Amino acid sequence: MIQSQSRVTAIGAYVPERILTNEDLQKMVDTSDEWIVQRTGMRERRIAAEGQFTSDLAEQAVKDMVRRYGVSVQDVDMILVATSTPDFVFPSTAARLQAKLGIQNTGALDMNAACAGFGYALQIADGWITSGMYRKILVIGAETISKITDYTDRATCILFGDGAGAVLVERDEEQPGFLASITGTYGEGGMNLYKTGLARQMDGQDLGSECIVQNGREIYKWAVRNVPEGTQRLIQRAQLAPEDVDWFVPHSANLRMIEAICERGPVPFERTLTSVEYFGNTSAASIPLALQLAVDNGKLKAGQNVLLYGFGGGMTYAGSIIHWTI
Known part of the structure; x- marks a missing residue:
C-alpha cells in the first residue's frame, strides 16, 4: 500500500x-x-x-x-x-x-x-x-x-x-494523516434509496415520486450487517487495534442505527461522534458536521485517530482512518 x-x-x-x-x-x-x-x-x-x-x-x-x-x-x-x-x-x-x-x-x-x-x-x-x-x-x-x-x-x-x-x-510528506481507506458498493440495493433523474424506472419498476424515496427497513438491515464488518477490515488495513481508534464518525443517518452498528462493531458508542441530534440526516455533510461539533466541544484533538465511515444510496460506502493533526 x-x-x-x-x-x-x-x-x-x-x-x-x-x-x-x-x-x-x-x-x-x-x-x-x-x-x-x-x-x-x-x-x-x-x-x-x-x-x-x-x-x-x-x-x-x-x-x-x-x-x-x-x-x-x-x-x-x-x-x-x-x-x-x-x-x-x-x-x-x-x-x-x-x-x-x-x-x-x-x-x-x-x-x-x-x-x-x-x-x-x-x-x-x-x-x-x-x-x-x-x-x-x-x-x-x-x-x-x-x-x-x-x-x-x-x-x-x-x-x-x-x-x-x-x-x-x-x-505533507513528514506528517501524513491518512492511515488507511476502503470503499465498496452493493448496487443491487439501489431501489432502497433513490431520487429520480432522467430515468423513470429502475429494475423494471416505475419510480414515481420526484422526491427522495427511502426503504428505511432495508437500509437499516444493510448498514447494521455491513458497516461493522467494514470498520473491522479498515482497522486491520491500518494495522491498528480497535482501542487505537479514538473516535468513530459514521454517517449520521439515524442514532438508533448507529447504536446498533456500534453494538456489533469494533468501536463502542461511547467513542462515536455524530451530528444527527440537532442537524438530522444531512447526507454528505453529516461527517464533517460531526467533526466540527467535536472540535468545538473539545472532544476531537490533535494526535487522535479518527475512523470516518460514510454509507448510503447506491448502496455504497467509503471509510478512512485519519490521524487528526489540527
Missing part, C-alpha cells in the same frame, strides 16, 4: 438559520416528538431558505474554515464538492463555488455518492495529492436535502436536514 502524503489542515462548517423541530413536524404529519426521538434520536434539523442552495451553504462553510484557521484557499489546485443536491445538473456546484470564492486556476468537480460522498471525496483528494498531481485540495460535503423531501411523507420528512462542512487537504 502506498503511504499517504497528505493530511487535513483545516475544517469549517455551516448550517442554515431556520430550525425545524419535532414539534413543528407534529403540525405537518402524523407524528410526535416522542416517536421521532425514540426511533431516530433526532430533535431538530436545519432547513435552507427558499433562495438558498447547496453552493451557498458550501461557500459559508469554506468562509468559516478560513476564519477559524487563517488559511488561504485562493491557491487550491482542485475543488471537490460531494453532494446529491446540486444547484444545477450543470454547471457543477463546485464551479459555482469557485466563482463565489473567486479562486483562479483551479479544477472543480462534483461527486455524487450520496451519504458516502464526503468519504469518497477525501480519498480522491488524498490519492491525487499523494500521486503528486496536486498539492492543495478543498473538499466539501454540502446538501439541501429539504428541497427534495416530501413533507407529506412521515417516513422521510422527519429525517433530513441541510448543512455543509469543508476541509482543506494539503501535501
Whole structure:
C-alpha cells in the first residue's frame, strides 16, 4: 500500500438559520416528538431558505474554515464538492463555488455518492495529492436535502436536514494523516434509496415520486450487517487495534442505527461522534458536521485517530482512518 502524503489542515462548517423541530413536524404529519426521538434520536434539523442552495451553504462553510484557521484557499489546485443536491445538473456546484470564492486556476468537480460522498471525496483528494498531481485540495460535503423531501411523507420528512462542512487537504510528506481507506458498493440495493433523474424506472419498476424515496427497513438491515464488518477490515488495513481508534464518525443517518452498528462493531458508542441530534440526516455533510461539533466541544484533538465511515444510496460506502493533526 502506498503511504499517504497528505493530511487535513483545516475544517469549517455551516448550517442554515431556520430550525425545524419535532414539534413543528407534529403540525405537518402524523407524528410526535416522542416517536421521532425514540426511533431516530433526532430533535431538530436545519432547513435552507427558499433562495438558498447547496453552493451557498458550501461557500459559508469554506468562509468559516478560513476564519477559524487563517488559511488561504485562493491557491487550491482542485475543488471537490460531494453532494446529491446540486444547484444545477450543470454547471457543477463546485464551479459555482469557485466563482463565489473567486479562486483562479483551479479544477472543480462534483461527486455524487450520496451519504458516502464526503468519504469518497477525501480519498480522491488524498490519492491525487499523494500521486503528486496536486498539492492543495478543498473538499466539501454540502446538501439541501429539504428541497427534495416530501413533507407529506412521515417516513422521510422527519429525517433530513441541510448543512455543509469543508476541509482543506494539503501535501505533507513528514506528517501524513491518512492511515488507511476502503470503499465498496452493493448496487443491487439501489431501489432502497433513490431520487429520480432522467430515468423513470429502475429494475423494471416505475419510480414515481420526484422526491427522495427511502426503504428505511432495508437500509437499516444493510448498514447494521455491513458497516461493522467494514470498520473491522479498515482497522486491520491500518494495522491498528480497535482501542487505537479514538473516535468513530459514521454517517449520521439515524442514532438508533448507529447504536446498533456500534453494538456489533469494533468501536463502542461511547467513542462515536455524530451530528444527527440537532442537524438530522444531512447526507454528505453529516461527517464533517460531526467533526466540527467535536472540535468545538473539545472532544476531537490533535494526535487522535479518527475512523470516518460514510454509507448510503447506491448502496455504497467509503471509510478512512485519519490521524487528526489540527
